[in-house]
Amino acid sequence: MKNLIFINGTMGAGKSAVSRELKKILAPSFFLDGDWCWDMEPFVPGAAERALVLSNIAFLLNSYLTFDGRGNVIFCWVMHKRAVVEDLLARLDLSGARFFLFTLDVSEAELTRRLSRDVERGLRDSGIVERSLARRREFDAFGEVVPADGISPAEAARAIASAVLSGGARFYERGAYVWSGR
Known part of the structure; x- marks a missing residue:
């Protein structure tokens, strides 16, 4: 069984750096x-651009999920609302x-x-x-929250990998989060 792991957070939270470390660990x-x-360029995130981006992300993720030989697919992006995650999952x-x-x-200080x-x-x-602080205030914290103040990307990645591999994390199944260690 493959693991599809989404790493979420506002701009500057460390998603890319943590994901690169997680890729090595897993x-x-x-x-x-x-x-x-x-x-x-220019960055104009209109409705048509957003639809294209979501379609491209879904295409790539589906391609990775069906490829044999890689047990983990790691994806990071700013997904400040559950609707963004649900839209991607539906695809x-x-x-x-x-x-x-x-x-x-x-x-906010960090x-x-x-x-x-x-x-x-x-x-x-x-x-x-200013944009990231405003987005952080909008965030609907969901999934497993990883406090990232004062830790390195490698430390955050190790915590995430440990939760996934040990059964200490919840995963999404049939419309609801369940504990992986059922």
């Missing part, structure tokens, strides 16, 4: 960063897969520190702190 794995499917063939959802939670550092390095635009 090898053999596939990793898809939703932002790769959302990369456009996926989850037969033969267990679905896990982890949300990285960082405090998020500001991380994003300000990225702005200073020229990795993000100056408006990212």
Whole structure:
């Protein structure tokens, strides 16, 4: 049985870095960063673009889920509402897969520190702190929440891997979350 693992959180929470570490720990794995499917210039996330991105993400995830030889599919993206996750799940063939959802939670102070550092390095635009803090306040925390203040991406990835492998995490089955260690 494959594990489909979603890593959720606001911009700057560490989703990509944690997912890259998780990919190594849970090898053999596939990793898809939703932002790769959302990369456009100018960035204008309208309804048509959003529909295309969701379609492309679902296509790639379904392709990974049906490929033999990789037991884990890791996907990260900002999924601030349950509806985003439910929309993606409705597009996926989850037969033969267990679905896990982890949300990285960082405090406003930590998020500001991380994003300000990225702005200073020229990795993000100056408006990212305000946008991310606003998005964090909208977040509907769901799935397994991973407190990410003061820990490295590797530490967060190890905690997630441990929860998935030990049965200490819930997974989504037939419309509801259930404990994997039933």
